[in-house]
Amino acid sequence: MYSFDFERPTTVADAVAALSKEEAQALGGGQTLIPTLKQRLASPSVLVSLSAIEEIKGVCNDGGVLNIGGGTCHADVAAAAASDFPALAKLAGNIGDPAVRSRGTIGGSLANNDPSACYPSAALGTGATIVTNTREIAADDYFQGMFTTALEEGEIITAVKMPIPExxxxxxxxxxxxxxxxxxxxxxxxxxxxxxxxxxxxxxxxxxxxxxxxxxxxxxxxxxxxxxxxxxxxxxxxxxxxxxxxxxxxxxxxxxxxxxxxx
Amino acid sequence: MAEVTMKVNGKTVTKSVKGNTLMVEFLREELRLTGTHVGCDTSQCGACTIHVNGKQVKACTMFAGEADGAEVSTIEGQAAPDGTLNAIQQAFQDHHGLQCGFCTPGMVMAAASLLKDNPKPTEAEVRHHLEGNICRCTGYHNIVKAIMAASGQDVSGIAAE
The missing domain is CATH 3.30.390.50 (CO dehydrogenase flavoprotein, C-terminal domain)
Structure with a gap:
């Protein structure tokens, strides 16, 4: 791995400020990014971990729309969605393995947009809304090709709103x-x-x-x-x-x- | 360099680390807790499995800085201070759940995580939970058997010794 500075802000505002630095890169759960860094396929000067930002974690059901914090790990989505949205719980509960599900986050998965990742299909399949620190993006407009999304530099996925289907x-x-x-x-x-x-x-x-x-x-x-x-x-x-x-x-x-x- | 503080197996430690220090490097090289193994270093084999704030993680795919303020458990914290093995470790010994032993720390930590949330798992649930832990010696049968036994279930009908 190349060397970099490591920052771990506790608020979205501090994370956005940290990400405005040159060659800064956000780190979600790191289950894709850390292996990428090990292969020297990325060389950020500053790695900004989002894992200490409590305001973007957690799941709640707002009148039939599952509001999932961008920093919520797969295991927590699987547990929280089990009764209200079992299809999503099954998806989240079968990503990778238990250790990956403890760290990997829904925001990280959607920001990376791996062509073989599970979560993009749930976001597009439910007609979800991707909420960032600056705006809301419809899933139909969000995915723009392999590893490509509508996100701007330094933009952070703070939540994903998924309408719970019949x-x-x-x-x-x-x-x-x-x-x-x-x-x-x-x-x-x-x-x-x-x-x-x-x-x-x-x-x-x-x-x-x-x-x-x-x-x-x-x-x-x-x-x-x-x-x-x-x-x-x-x-x-x-x-x-x-x-x-x-x-x-x-x-x-x-x-x-x-x-x-x-x- | 940045300072990180965490509680490892009940003991508070503070060290100054570089930003790209992996959790497994921190445990093995800074704390000399070498029971957490590096197998693949690519997040696939699970030999480096530890618990961070009660959650099972692969220590090769997490930075030490991400565990700042966390409670960490490793294989070294599993046995009693007098060396008495815990129920899972004893069951691995009783049921020949290891051969070379390289994967065993990760297997034991994964099993502990499973049994905490699901005290009486089915054989299928045990196998599903072990998907991120690779063993090249045992063929898994006796590992599954050991974990079932550690959960207090009858294992006479499971696989062969």
């Missing part, structure tokens, strides 16, 4: 070594209709499968997806699976998610 399910086909999603599909049925968000598959990161949404809006049953498929073009192709294989999984997992959402 029905929801997340099905992940796990890459067994990393436990990232080879493909993951988050399906919801709510007041504004059906949303199908797919992670792990596309080279552009998380995306909505709108064709499936149209079909499921007509009939929220796995059979409504018969005959629908996505193209393997533009899908991630690596040693774990070809683009065509991932495309195939998208259709299979979407059906499974709809079946699970229907209980």
């Amino acid at each position: 029905k929801a399910a997340y099905i992940k086909f796990e890459q067994p070594a990393s436990r990232f999603s080879l493909v993951g599909v988050f399906v919801t049925k709510g007041a504004d209709g059906v949303r199908v968000a797919v992670t792990g598959a596309s080279e552009d990161g998380v995306f909505r499968w709108t064709e499936a949404e149209v079909a499921l809006n007509g009939n929220f049953d796995a059979s409504a997806l018969d005959g629908l498929s996505v193209s393997g073009d533009g899908m991630i192709s690596d040693l774990h699976g070809s683009g065509d294989y991932r495309a195939h999984l998208v259709a299979v997992l979407t059906k499974r998610a709809v079946t699970e959402a229907n209980g």
Whole structure:
């Protein structure tokens, strides 16, 4: 690791001030960033840990909208969402392993926007609002491609507001070594209709499968997806699976998610 | 350099560390608590598992500065002061839950974390909880058996000795 100064502010305001320094980098739970630093793929001059900022931790249900602090770790989301939003609890409770879930945060995951991370599918699949220190961003505008988001330099995710859908399910086909999603599909049925968000598959990161949404809006049953498929073009192709294989999984997992959402 | 203060196995320590000092380096090199092992150094093997404020973490993937003010438990704090093993450690010995022993500190700390939240886990829950801890000797069966035994459950039907 290159050397850097380490700061650990206790308020969002102090963190924003610290991040205004040249070559400053925010540190969420560090479960991606620390391995990246070890590989010398990042060389910040100042690392600003967000882990001591209590005001961005915790989960509450505000009249049907789950308000999750950006600094809330996966284990705490899994515990807090268990009764109100079990599909989200299942997603959070199966990220990485128990130690990763103790440190990794929802804000860190969404800020990084790994194309195979689980949380982006929940944010896009629920039509969540990403709240930062300066503004609110709709999930549909937030994700802008692999490792790319609408966040500006030094902007911090303080909360994520997720409307709790009437029905929801997340099905992940796990890459067994990393436990990232080879493909993951988050399906919801709510007041504004059906949303199908797919992670792990596309080279552009998380995306909505709108064709499936149209079909499921007509009939929220796995059979409504018969005959629908996505193209393997533009899908991630690596040693774990070809683009065509991932495309195939998208259709299979979407059906499974709809079946699970229907209980 | 910055000063960090934390309570490690009940004892308060204060040290001056560089910003990029990992928690596992702090434990092993500053405090000479070498029971916390570095296996992969890439957050996959779990040999460096410790507890920070009661939560299971990988000490290779956390900075010492992030534990400032925290309560930390390591494998060295698990046995009684007279050396009597705790229930989990004793069960690992009784059920041959280790061979070379390199992964064992992490396995014991992971097991302690599981049993704190879930005192009577099923075999499937034990295996799910151990997903971040890799063992290359045992094939896991006797580790799972030891943890089930430590929880006070009958293990006669689980795997083979």
